[in-house]
Amino acid sequence: MADLLPEHPEFLWHNPEPKKSYDAVIVGGGGHGLATAYYLAKNFGLTNIAVLEKGWLAGGNMARNTTIIRSNYLWDESAAIYEHALKLWEILPEELDYDFLFSQRGVMNLAHTLGDVRESMRRVGANKLNGVDAEWLDPQQVKELCPILNISDNIRYPVMGATYQPRAGIAKHDHVAWAFARKCDELGVDIIQNCEVTGFLKDGNRVVGVQTTQGTIHTEKVGLCAAGHSSVLAEMAGFRLPIQSHPLQALVSELHEPVHPTVVMSNHVHVYVSQAHKGELVMGAGVDSYNGYGQRGSFHVIEHQMAAAVELFPIFARAHVLRTWGGIVDTTLDASPIMGTTPVDNMFVNCGWGTGGFKGTPAAGLTFAHTIATGTPHELNKPFALERFETGALIDEHGAAAVAH
Amino acid sequence: MLLISCPNCGSRDETEFHYGGQAHVPYPENPNELDDRQWAEFLFYRDNTKGAFAERWLHSTGCRQWFNMLRDTVTYEIQAVYPMGAARPDKAAPAPESGTASTAPDSTTTGTAAPDISGTSTAPATPAAGTIAPEGATK
Numbered sequence A: 001m002a003d004l005l006p007e008h009p010e011f012l013w014h015n016p017e018p019k020k021s022y023d024a025v026i027v028g029g030g031g032h033g034l035a036t037a038y039y040l041a042k043n044f045g046l047t048n049i050a051v052l053e054k055g056w057l058a059g060g061n062m063a064r065n066t067t068i069i070r071s072n073y074l075w076d077e078s079a080a081i082y083e084h085a086l087k088l089w090e091i092l093p094e095e096l097d098y099d100f101l102f103s104q105r106g107v108m109n110l111a112h113t114l115g116d117v118r119e120s121m122r123r124v125g126a127n128k129l130n131g132v133d134a135e136w137l138d139p140q141q142v143k144e145l146c147p148i149l150n151i152s153d154n155i156r157y158p159v160m161g162a163t164y165q166p167r168a169g170i171a172k173h174d175h176v177a178w179a180f181a182r183k184c185d186e187l188g189v190d191i192i193q194n195c196e197v198t199g200f201l202k203d204g205n206r207v208v209g210v211q212t213t214q215g216t217i218h219t220e221k222v223g224l225c226a227a228g229h230s231s232v233l234a235e236m237a238g239f240r241l242p243i244q245s246h247p248l249q250a251l252v253s254e255l256h257e258p259v260h261p262t263v264v265m266s267n268h269v270h271v272y273v274s275q276a277h278k279g280e281l282v283m284g285a286g287v288d289s290y291n292g293y294g295q296r297g298s299f300h301v302i303e304h305q306m307a308a309a310v311e312l313f314p315i316f317a318r319a320h321v322l323r324t325w326g327g328i329v330d331t332t333l334d335a336s337p338i339m340g341t342t343p344v345d346n347m348f349v350n351c352g353w354g355t356g357g358f359k360g361t362p363a364a365g366l367t368f369a370h371t372i373a374t375g376t377p378h379e380l381n382k383p384f385a386l387e388r389f390e391t392g393a394l395i396d397e398h399g400a401a402a403v404a405h
Numbered sequence B: 001m002l003l004i005s006c007p008n009c010g011s012r013d014e015t016e017f018h019y020g021g022q023a024h025v026p027y028p029e030n031p032n033e034l035d036d037r038q039w040a041e042f043l044f045y046r047d048n049t050k051g052a053f054a055e056r057w058l059h060s061t062g063c064r065q066w067f068n069m070l071r072d073t074v075t076y077e078i079q080a081v082y083p084m085g086a087a088r089p090d091k092a093a094p095a096p097e098s099g100t101a102s103t104a105p106d107s108t109t110t111g112t113a114a115p116d117i118s119g120t121s122t123a124p125a126t127p128a129a130g131t132i133a134p135e136g137a138t139k
Helices: A031-044 A076-095 A114-129 A139-145 A173-186 A227-237 A299-312 A314-318 A361-374 B036-044
Strands: A021-027 A049-052 A107-111 A135-137 A161-165 A190-192 A197-203 A206-212 A215-224 A244-255 A263-266 A271-275 A280-287 A321-331 A338-341 A347-351 B003-006 B010-013 B018-022 B052-058 B066-072 B078-082
Touching (some): A031 A049, A031 A173, A114 A135, A280 A321, A347 A361
Parallel strands (some): A021 A215, A107 A263
Antiparallel strands (some): A197 A206, A244 A280
């Protein structure tokens, strides 16, 4: 019987035993951790490094997001880093020699109130000034781009228009992780799965190693890329982060013929929807209100987002939910990430990406690698340092950045 | 969906409640004396506990009263519901093992439906000083 099965594909990376010591250790084998390791090896020649993953590679938020990539953020600091990420997404399939189905099918952010319309037009203007492609669409243009959207005025919140970023889109998230992992492996990075960090070794205030479920590993530098578990690691290391971990749920339908040509997000009725390459409708909405590490949330959140989806897309009314799941997102009060140094010497943190980390993966990796290698901020991640909560220089993207949460 | 036992109204669906984040975060006693770091701590830093977490909830579509809850952030199991101003039940001074649970009425809730601390077998919370105003509750 076994000979009838297709041949098992070759593994894209090895599973080495951890060495006694490394030049740098990245904690967290999701998209951000792998991208960081890739750029450390590629741009800084740091190849004696390891990525430690407590579960399996890219099994956390990297496998749980709704794969949306866009850069239409309001504030200059955000537009700069997310637009840089988008430019990297555009070249990564070739650079990593892996077609991870990056599809620039555009992202539409609907406006349903006069307030939405004004905020949206302001954001389009801000985006254009920052070199981010953005357009304002009237309802008829919305309908032309996405014919299945209900733009009639017989719904509670009629569509009054939308912003549109043509270069935005989606990518297949697990393939992105595998693409980075394969390149990391080729460059000599050790990817170590099932290796949970249980503590840190310090010499004074300087980190000198990590304790793990696979033994003690000495290292000169540690980069934390643990998303929802960042606070847990910070506590082990002896400092606090201004982060709250929340469940964020998403769902898919069964497979359908291609009906949805773009990505539609609505903050007001609160759902975002795209159709994956295979054909399933992929939907998400807001976080569950309570703190949670359970990788699951409450069902009323799912009900609400489906009600919103059916109102906007009447054609979905008889589709079935195939699967729902949750991730743990690391939210900050200004809805912007935290990148940079920590109160512990030689320990660096990349966290707080909250509900929108996937789109930022390449830029997070590129800039965080710079920070780890040089000990100084990259031009793009400098505004996102932990110190901003003391200086008051927040990058307040709540309600500003087409953030749907 | 969480089933939350409101101290005044009994068990209701989570959708009737509003989440208030970490409990027991008092407003600074001497706000004028805080430096930037201490203000940052008060404004932006909250515990992000994996495990038993003391948090505030508001029964916004019921009695509209705040209360505290001890909930496990991994299993989501609700371990205790207790009044604003009371000490966290699992951190309170250990009570004698003499089954005082039914003899300590909760002085901080109103009305006749003052419940036991539901869902917990630990000692009752220390009665607070006659107020149900939340410590540092957001408005």
